[in-house]
Amino acid sequence: MSAKDQVYKFISDQLTSGKLSRNDHITEQYLVNSIGLSRTPIREALLQLASTGILIREPRKGFRIKQFTKEDVEDIYEIIGTLDGRIAQLTANQLTEKDLSVMQFLIKSMDAAIDTELYTKYNELQDSFHHVYINKCHNKFLKKELDNKLDMFIGKSYLHIKKGEINQLLKSTNQEHKQILDLFKAGDQDKLRIFMENIHWSRTKAHYDIW
Numbered sequence: 001m002s003a004k005d006q007v008y009k010f011i012s013d014q015l016t017s018g019k020l021s022r023n024d025h026i027t028e029q030y031l032v033n034s035i036g037l038s039r040t041p042i043r044e045a046l047l048q049l050a051s052t053g054i055l056i057r058e059p060r061k062g063f064r065i066k067q068f069t070k071e072d073v074e075d076i077y078e079i080i081g082t083l084d085g086r087i088a089q090l091t092a093n094q095l096t097e098k099d100l101s102v103m104q105f106l107i108k109s110m111d112a113a114i115d116t117e118l119y120t121k122y123n124e125l126q127d128s129f130h131h132v133y134i135n136k137c138h139n140k141f142l143k144k145e146l147d148n149k150l151d152m153f154i155g156k157s158y159l160h161i162k163k164g165e166i167n168q169l170l171k172s173t174n175q176e177h178k179q180i181l182d183l184f185k186a187g188d189q190d191k192l193r194i195f196m197e198n199i200h201w202s203r204t205k206a207h208y209d210i211w
Contacts, residue, residue: 004048004049007042073206081196082197084201087142092189103181
């Protein structure tokens with residue numbers, strides 16, 4: 001794992017667990033002490049994350065998480081839906097029986113994570129589900145652009161959502177995963193793209209990623 005990925009994962013985990021807030025300043029020394037890497041790769045990783053719009057550099061203070069408006073997040077959702085939909089369309093006929101079985105297993109695992117309120121685990125499983133087909137895409141630029149946009153929502157947490165709503169939200173999302181899997185099984189490229197763009201990444205769901 002690269003230094004950038006290590007730093008991203010650490011910050012994401014700290015945000016998800018509530019140990020770090022989005023208004024906190026993140027310093028090189030804090031990451032050196034927490035991750036164990038030397039200062040140079042830490043600095044380079046922070047600058048890379050700032051260049052991709054995930055962090056903002058503040059002189060003499062360190063870095064902080066970039067915050068987005070409601071309109072920003074809705075626009076990002078629209079872009080992600082377009083990219084994810086296109087990748088799903090391109091890979092619809094490339095998945096093997098093993099790939100489909102893995103996706104089915106991940107859906108069941110997500111259901112279990114929701115029932116046991118292991119929301120961080122749910123996030124990891126959801127990422128793995130989507131990357132089954134994303135990794136099959138031969139267009140490396142399309143994949144990179146999608147991953148860059150997904151990374152903008154660092155530290156997926158549900159602390160700002162009422163507890164009673166979380167399970168309902170995640171169960172509804174996982175039901176969409178089941179529909180996505182059914183469309184992959186049917187090899188329906190066009191419906192997959194439309195579903196991703198208009199339903200799974202609908203702008204109306206963007207408020208869940210506004211902090």
